[in-house]
Amino acid sequence: MIKSRKSNDEINLTAELKNKLDLYLANVSEKEVLDNLHLFIPRVILSRVLAINFLYQKIIHNSGIIMEFGCRFGGNLALYNNLRGMYEPYNYTRKIIGFDTFSGFPQVGQIDEAKAGDYDIFQNYDHLLSEILALHNLGSPIGHIEKNEIIKGDINETLPKFLENCKRTISLAYFDMDLYQPTLKSLELIFPFLSKGSIVVFDDFNNDLFKGESKAVFDFFGSFNSYKYNSIPNYPRLSYIEIV
Numbered sequence: 001m002i003k004s005r006k007s008n009d010e011i012n013l014t015a016e017l018k019n020k021l022d023l024y025l026a027n028v029s030e031k032e033v034l035d036n037l038h039l040f041i042p043r044v045i046l047s048r049v050l051a052i053n054f055l056y057q058k059i060i061h062n063s064g065i066i067m068e069f070g071c072r073f074g075g076n077l078a079l080y081n082n083l084r085g086m087y088e089p090y091n092y093t094r095k096i097i098g099f100d101t102f103s104g105f106p107q108v109g110q111i112d113e114a115k116a117g118d119y120d121i122f123q124n125y126d127h128l129l130s131e132i133l134a135l136h137n138l139g140s141p142i143g144h145i146e147k148n149e150i151i152k153g154d155i156n157e158t159l160p161k162f163l164e165n166c167k168r169t170i171s172l173a174y175f176d177m178d179l180y181q182p183t184l185k186s187l188e189l190i191f192p193f194l195s196k197g198s199i200v201v202f203d204d205f206n207n208d209l210f211k212g213e214s215k216a217v218f219d220f221f222g223s224f225n226s227y228k229y230n231s232i233p234n235y236p237r238l239s240y241i242e243i244v
């Protein structure tokens with residue numbers, strides 16, 4: 001189950017756009033097929049793209065990797081890739097790491113109001129995502145240096161292992177697992193790797209649909225009133241904390 005606040009009008013509009021997209025794909029030449037994707041991008045998705053761009057600009061002068069916890073289809077990872085190619089084409093140290101089970105929620109708590117397996121996707125999607133990201137990497141300068149990593153599995157197992165060998169700082173950590181337990185645990189684990197100016201982003205903070213994520217953020221940061229929970233007006237679903 002995917003939680004959503006879409007109105008019926010939005011759902012109908014998306015279906016209409018999808019019909020037009022099918023028609024377009026059936027008739028456009030292969031060479032032009034990707035050139036006009038912005039013809040179909042809905043306003044909300046454009047807002048997300050602009051919000052990710054805004055966040056990326058905030059870390060350009062802060063060394064460190066980008067991590068997304070709960071990357072699912074990996075759309076944000078593709079955006080970070082192309083923003084890296086645009087804003088810092090020679091920064092081969094800006095690795096982008098995506099974590100997910102790629103089989104949906106492994107387990108859920110009572111507060112999460114969800115069930116295990118929600119957000120499942122099709123088999124071996126992680127392979128396809130790695131290939132897509134490799135293509136985006138190749139499309140930027142110094143594309144011969146691989147700068148992406150996809151880590152499949154429950155974060156309770158994969159993140160401690162990853163951090164054991166991690167000799168890097170984290171400039172941007174993006175949380176979108178929706179759930180209480182893995183969000184809290186990951187915050188605890190990554191905190192020592194953040195530096196001044198690092199950004200920690202929450203996809204669903206202060207959102208009643210995802211009480212688990214909000215509670216994890218409060219339980220971890222809430223008691224420190226030196227942190228400000230920033231919002232992004234054109235995409236209010238995201239909140240972020242800047243480490244001071």
Ligand SMILES: C[S@@+](CC[C@H](N)C(=O)[O-])C[C@H]1O[C@@H](n2cnc3c(N)ncnc32)[C@H](O)[C@@H]1O
Pocket residue numbers: 069070071072073074075076099100101102103104105106119153154155156176177178179182
């Ligand atoms: C809302 S989706 C992520 C959406 C994605 N960030 C996007 O922008 O399209 C939540 C994801 O968190 C992942 N997830 C939840 N708990 C996890 C855990 N313990 N370990 C790894 N991934 C987890 C799920 O598999 C799911 O794909």
